[in-house]
Structures are given as structure tokens and as C-alpha cells.
Amino acid sequence: MRRGVLAKRNAAAYVAAKQTEPCGVSTPLKLAIWDVDGTIVDSRQVIQKAMDRAFRRAGLGGIDYDRTRTIVGLELTEAVTRLAPPDFGPERAVQLAGFYKEAFVEQRAEAGFEEPLYEGVRDTLERLVEQGWLMGVATGKARRGLDIVFEHHDLHRYFDTLQTVDGGAGKPNPRMVLDALRETGTEAAHAVMIGDTGFDMAMGRNAGVHTLGVSWGFHTADEIADAGAHSIHDDFDALDRALDSFAESVGTAATPGEKA
Incomplete structure (x- = not known):
């Protein structure tokens, strides 16, 4: 406060x-x-990097910034659901959100991380x-x-x-x-x-x-x-x-x- x-x-x-x-x-x-x-x-670079890592871990082949930027600000699970394929399903969306969180935490520990x-x-x-x-x-x-x-x-x-x-x-x-x-x-x-x-x-x-x-x-x-x-x-x-x-x-x- x-x-x-x-x-x-x-x-x-x-x-x-x-x-x-x-x-x-x-x-x-x-x-x-x-x-x-x-x-x-x-936070544009760090959010994009985390989202791309998350999509690759989920077997979705990565994602570009022009798509990522459209969902920034939304609650995370809703955000990744909008980006994922239509048939992805709610359970996999929760998993994808978890991959994003993991990727973001990893970045914080890396040299050169900056927001x-x-x-x-x-x-x-x-x-x-x-x-x-x-x-x-x-x-x-x-x-x-x-x-x-x-x-x-x-x-x-x-x-x-x-x-x-x-x-x-x-x-x-x-x-x-x-x-x-x-x-x-x-x-x-x-x-x-x-x-x-x-x-x-x-x-x-x-x-x-x-x-x-x-x-x-x-x-x-x-x-x-x-x-x-x-x-x-x-x-x-x-x-x-x-x-x-x-x-x-x-x-x-x-x-x-x-x-x-």
C-alpha cells in the first residue's frame, strides 16, 4: 500500500x-x-517467449507474436484456450496454461531476463x-x-x-x-x-x-x-x-x- x-x-x-x-x-x-x-x-518479449515455449511443449509447434499479443490481459486459461486449436479441450487448455507458467518461471532464472x-x-x-x-x-x-x-x-x-x-x-x-x-x-x-x-x-x-x-x-x-x-x-x-x-x-x- x-x-x-x-x-x-x-x-x-x-x-x-x-x-x-x-x-x-x-x-x-x-x-x-x-x-x-x-x-x-x-513485457512483450518475455510473454511471447513463454507462450511460444508452452505451445511447443504441448506439441503445437510454437506460436508467433501477432497471435500472442491478441490475448494478453485475459485470465491465463481463457487466453490459451483462445489461441489453441478448436478441438483442444478444457483439460489440455489447463495443461497448456501450466506450461506457460513453467516457461515464465524458467525465464526469470535465466541471464538477461528483463521486464x-x-x-x-x-x-x-x-x-x-x-x-x-x-x-x-x-x-x-x-x-x-x-x-x-x-x-x-x-x-x-x-x-x-x-x-x-x-x-x-x-x-x-x-x-x-x-x-x-x-x-x-x-x-x-x-x-x-x-x-x-x-x-x-x-x-x-x-x-x-x-x-x-x-x-x-x-x-x-x-x-x-x-x-x-x-x-x-x-x-x-x-x-x-x-x-x-x-x-x-x-x-x-x-x-x-x-x-x-
């Missing part, structure tokens, strides 16, 4: 303290919910925290995998709520976004979903939040737009401007270093 904010306060007391300033002016909470793979970390942060992401996270945004994650990763990435890059401190597929339905079901809203006491109208795939945009739309697509990950800009993104951004400068505009639209624009 970011600086232990939500861990140290009763949720109701925290919401009340944030929503009412000394002058009595209401200050709505703002929540930015982030996807991880393809949005915060560049780098995208350039600019840390600056944006720090700026949003300084401006009083609450921060969340909604990812197709399991919690164990998310924790490994966040511990490696020292990212836990920025976030107030972490939603993974361990807790129930994955994207594009709105469950993770709705859970993040509930945990932080934020209204849907005051939240944004940031992601690189159509699944992120559909999940955000299904939950009634604003959706900001980014074009540097797995899906193309057209695929993100077709899924309902309110806007799509090519770099963090553009994303920062969109977040500032959203903050202004809910009446909570903040200057650098000022708590909202």
Missing part, C-alpha cells in the same frame, strides 16, 4: 477526511487504475501521488507475479489497491475495477482506467469509468479504439495531459506538489 495510507486508517474515516476540507468544500477522490503488462512494464518499466512511467506515478490521486492496479496477472514485478521495480509504494485475477473474474468483466472503487471509496465518475488493450477499455466501460488507452503495448490503436477508449495516447506526456484534463473535469485539478 502506498505509504500505508489505507492500511493505517479505517476506510470510512479515510474517505470522510479526504472528501471534506477544513473550509467545508467537497473534494472528490480521484482514482487512476492501471493495467500492468504493456502499460507499466514492457523494464516504460520510460516516463515512474515520473507519472510520482506526480499523480503528489497531486493526491489514489492509485490502483487491475491486471490479468496473478498476485504472485504482480508482487514479483512490483518488488523488483519498487512500485508497491505508489498504489492503494491491487486487483488481480486471483480474486475472481478477469477482463473484460468489470469486477476488478468495481472492487478497486469500493476499496478506495471512489465514485466511478471520478476514476480512470489506463491500459494498452481492448480488454482494459471494455472492462473500464463495463464499470462506468473513464478509459484512457495507450499505444505502446500489445494492442493497436485501432483495436483499443474499437473497444471504446475515450482517448488514446502515444507517450506519457500525452497521458499526463489527459489525466490533468480529467482531474479538471471532476473539479479536482491540483498544482504540482499540492494535495488534492
Whole structure:
């Protein structure tokens, strides 16, 4: 949890303290919910390599990136089911998902393994925290995998709520976004979903939040737009401007270093 904010306060007391300033002016909470793979970390190569290994172990002859990228963000068994032959069957799909997990763990132990942060992401996270945004994650990763990435890059401190597929339905079901809203006491109208795939945009739309697509990950800009993104951004400068505009639209624009 970011600086232990939500861990140290009763949720109701925290919401009340944030929503009412000394002058009595209401200050709505703002929540930015982030996807991880393809949005915060560049995991394109490692995901493709793991998927290709898994398909080869299953006797399917490997798989290319243009197919793999289409399913990133989905719950793993659903993802491999979409990629496997139509007659593959549910039991073999579970086995294929297991092969993928094994391949990913193997990669982590290999020299040169890397899931780098995208350039600019840390600056944006720090700026949003300084401006009083609450921060969340909604990812197709399991919690164990998310924790490994966040511990490696020292990212836990920025976030107030972490939603993974361990807790129930994955994207594009709105469950993770709705859970993040509930945990932080934020209204849907005051939240944004940031992601690189159509699944992120559909999940955000299904939950009634604003959706900001980014074009540097797995899906193309057209695929993100077709899924309902309110806007799509090519770099963090553009994303920062969109977040500032959203903050202004809910009446909570903040200057650098000022708590909202």
C-alpha cells in the first residue's frame, strides 16, 4: 500500500477526511487504475517467449507474436484456450496454461531476463501521488507475479489497491475495477482506467469509468479504439495531459506538489 495510507486508517474515516476540507468544500477522490503488462512494464518479449515455449511443449509447434499479443490481459486459461486449436479441450487448455507458467518461471532464472518499466512511467506515478490521486492496479496477472514485478521495480509504494485475477473474474468483466472503487471509496465518475488493450477499455466501460488507452503495448490503436477508449495516447506526456484534463473535469485539478 502506498505509504500505508489505507492500511493505517479505517476506510470510512479515510474517505470522510479526504472528501471534506477544513473550509467545508467537497473534494472528490480521484482514482487512476492501471493495467500492468504493456502499460507499466514492457513485457512483450518475455510473454511471447513463454507462450511460444508452452505451445511447443504441448506439441503445437510454437506460436508467433501477432497471435500472442491478441490475448494478453485475459485470465491465463481463457487466453490459451483462445489461441489453441478448436478441438483442444478444457483439460489440455489447463495443461497448456501450466506450461506457460513453467516457461515464465524458467525465464526469470535465466541471464538477461528483463521486464523494464516504460520510460516516463515512474515520473507519472510520482506526480499523480503528489497531486493526491489514489492509485490502483487491475491486471490479468496473478498476485504472485504482480508482487514479483512490483518488488523488483519498487512500485508497491505508489498504489492503494491491487486487483488481480486471483480474486475472481478477469477482463473484460468489470469486477476488478468495481472492487478497486469500493476499496478506495471512489465514485466511478471520478476514476480512470489506463491500459494498452481492448480488454482494459471494455472492462473500464463495463464499470462506468473513464478509459484512457495507450499505444505502446500489445494492442493497436485501432483495436483499443474499437473497444471504446475515450482517448488514446502515444507517450506519457500525452497521458499526463489527459489525466490533468480529467482531474479538471471532476473539479479536482491540483498544482504540482499540492494535495488534492
